[in-house]
Amino acid sequence: MNLDVSGDHINSKLAQEAITTHELMHLFGYRHPAGSGNVNYGRYDLQSGSQGGFYQVVDMGLVPIHPFTLAHPVNEPGWAPLPIPIPRDTLDLHVPDFFGHQLRSDRKSYIVEITHTGIIQSFLLVNHQGATPYDNKYQGSGLLIWHLLDPFDPEHGFRDLELASGKSPNAVDGDDALELSTPQVPYWGSAQDFFDGTSASDFSYLTNPNTNLYNTNDPPIFYPDPQDVLSGFAVENIRRSNTNGDMIADVYVDKAQILESPDGGGSNPIQRGSTIVVHWRVRPLLGAATVDLDIAETANGEFRSLGSGLPNTGTFNWLVLQKGGSDYRLKLTTRASGGSPHVLGTDISDNPITIDDDRSCP
Amino acid sequence: MNTMRALVFVTLLSPVFYGNLAAADLSWCSAPDPPITPLISPTKPSIAVRIVFIAFPETSPALPIWADSLAADMRAFMRAMTGDTSPNAPAMNVDLKIVKRPGADSVLAWVAPQPASYYYGSHDTGELNKAVMTMIGQTYEPNPTAGVDAVLTIAYKCTSVFTPPQGKGCDIDYGTTGLGITDPSGIPGWSAIPKARRLI
Numbered sequence: 001m002n003l004d005v006s007g008d009h010i011n012s013k014l015a016q017e018a019i020t021t022h023e024l025m026h027l028f029g030y031r032h033p034a035g036s037g038n039v040n041y042g043r044y045d046l047q048s049g050s051q052g053g054f055y056q057v058v059d060m061g062l063v064p065i066h067p068f069t070l071a072h073p074v075n076e077p078g079w080a081p082l083p084i085p086i087p088r089d090t091l092d093l094h095v096p097d098f099f100g101h102q103l104r105s106d107r108k109s110y111i112v113e114i115t116h117t118g119i120i121q122s123f124l125l126v127n128h129q130g131a132t133p134y135d136n137k138y139q140g141s142g143l144l145i146w147h148l149l150d151p152f153d154p155e156h157g158f159r160d161l162e163l164a165s166g167k168s169p170n171a172v173d174g175d176d177a178l179e180l181s182t183p184q185v186p187y188w189g190s191a192q193d194f195f196d197g198t199s200a201s202d203f204s205y206l207t208n209p210n211t212n213l214y215n216t217n218d219p220p221i222f223y224p225d226p227q228d229v230l231s232g233f234a235v236e237n238i239r240r241s242n243t244n245g246d247m248i249a250d251v252y253v254d255k256a257q258i259l260e261s262p263d264g265g266g267s268n269p270i271q272r273g274s275t276i277v278v279h280w281r282v283r284p285l286l287g288a289a290t291v292d293l294d295i296a297e298t299a300n301g302e303f304r305s306l307g308s309g310l311p312n313t314g315t316f317n318w319l320v321l322q323k324g325g326s327d328y329r330l331k332l333t334t335r336a337s338g339g340s341p342h343v344l345g346t347d348i349s350d351n352p353i354t355i356d357d358d359r360s361c362p
Numbered sequence: 363m364n365t366m367r368a369l370v371f372v373t374l375l376s377p378v379f380y381g382n383l384a385a386a387d388l389s390w391c392s393a394p395d396p397p398i399t400p401l402i403s404p405t406k407p408s409i410a411v412r413i414v415f416i417a418f419p420e421t422s423p424a425l426p427i428w429a430d431s432l433a434a435d436m437r438a439f440m441r442a443m444t445g446d447t448s449p450n451a452p453a454m455n456v457d458l459k460i461v462k463r464p465g466a467d468s469v470l471a472w473v474a475p476q477p478a479s480y481y482y483g484s485h486d487t488g489e490l491n492k493a494v495m496t497m498i499g500q501t502y503e504p505n506p507t508a509g510v511d512a513v514l515t516i517a518y519k520c521t522s523v524f525t526p527p528q529g530k531g532c533d534i535d536y537g538t539t540g541l542g543i544t545d546p547s548g549i550p551g552w553s554a555i556p557k558a559r560r561l562i
Binding site: 013016017020021023024025027028061062064065070078079080099102104132133134 | 402403404409411413426428431432435436439440442443444445453454456511512514516
């Protein structure tokens with residue numbers, strides 16, 4: 001294939017812009033994303049180059065450079081911050097437009113490490129880059145969410161972009177070939193299928209695409225191993241801020257539901273004999289059927305049941321009959337439906353709960 | 363004369379390095395990139411780059427009409443990707459220009475002295491690069507590529523003899539390569555230390 005120099009072939013310009021800039025960025029210290037078999041993101045990272053051969057950017061011209069690539073050049077500080085770790089469930093996480101922030105310190109992407117025996121995989125959560133002219137090629141807007149395999153290892157940095165196409169991943173091999181249609185791999189989705197908070201607002205193990213993990217750590221090559229390892233990681237309730245355009249989401253690192261109140265602390269003890277409404281945040285996509293509530297007198301004490309098999313409505317009226325104490329803990333256990341309900345996750349109140357027992361005896 | 367400045371000379375041949383790898387042996391893809399010493403970073407945010415279009419006797423010599431906008435688009439893109447308004451962390455500032463021929467020929471590419479097959483067959487891209495840089499050095503005083511950080515050529519036909527494990531460069535599946543000038547002697551105005559690079 002030779003350059004088209006006829007002068008009016010727009011694709012030639014787009015191709016040369018992409019290739020020339022890609023090569024120039026190498027000189028500037030940006031390598032190809034490490035590893036092999038990266039899936040789906042050629043159109044989302046100019047430096048993906050030949051390793052994203054399925055997803056050629058040539059016809060797209062210049063497309064943004066992946067935030068992680070920008071943040072992680074060789075031997076030098078990056079042009080963007082590294083993703084911010086999310087070690088625990090985080091509600092109302094604001095994800096600013098990555099390229100819309102001209103101050104590097106204001107650019108943010110987030111990474112969640114998922115621990116699973118024998119499998120080292122993570123997800124990188126990053127907002128779309130809709131503020132640059134280069135994103136207009138996608139005609140989309142919203143969150144991009146990626147499977148990552150050991151992303152800080154330069155030789156095993158597998159990345160698999162998940163989008164809300166509703167058609168991926170393939171149940172057999174986990175492949176989710178966006179923007180691709182070949183005899184071997186049919187078209188399964190679109191590069192415009194962002195998690196936009198309108199048409200796609202949730203990403204969990206119950207959605208499609210889902211948050212399941214690949215079943216090995218082997219860097220897959222285009223046709224990854226099956227994504228059949230259940231993951232409790234989820235990005236739910238994705239929406240867009242009306243005030244500043246941030247994408248907002250609730251990020252969960254496991255399958256627990258969060259006990260919201262009483263959560264201990266504060267200056268208002270619970271009065272023995274009163275009725276307290278226990279609140280927990282219901283996750284509709286968790287597949288939860290029932291919950292158990294238990295209470296322990298001390299942090300290391302034995303939990304005793306306040307109620308089991310309770311409907312997962314988010315509230316429970318607790319008639320406080322426990323004796324006075326200042327170190328109580330509440331525990332919420334979430335169970336899946338089925339013949340033998342299994343525990344999805346537990347959450348224990350973060351701080352000691354005080355129960356006052358100063359009533360006058362009749 | 364700035365003899366300490368590394369000048370990188372790379373060749374971009376055609377949009378083939380993005381080739382479809384669906385049916386290809388991908389073993390070469392998995393090799394880690396060679397160590398890179400960045401020419402630019404947030405602590406050294408400015409860089410001078412020149413682009414040279416190279417035609418051949420058997421091709422049209424016309425520059426693409428988008429040659430100028432290519433440079434402008436690349437400058438804007440790099441700034442957008444690295445943008446920062448804080449005084450201590452400026453955006454990437456790329457002084458990027460096309461090295462054009464003088465006068466009325468400014469709408470034409472530099473024309474290699476030999477057909478592309480000459481370089482691809484038994485010689486190499488470095489010889490082509492040296493010939494064109496010599497031509498530029500003989501045309502302009504001072505040489506417009508002297509002292510800049512990087513020069514990129516965009517050749518109208520494949521001239522690479524780079525041989526990846528599966529075959530010659532310029533193959534649709536194996537991408538292109540750039541070979542630097544290893545012997546800059548004889549290039550007028552060439553003051554930098556050239557560095558050979560292979561780019562895929």
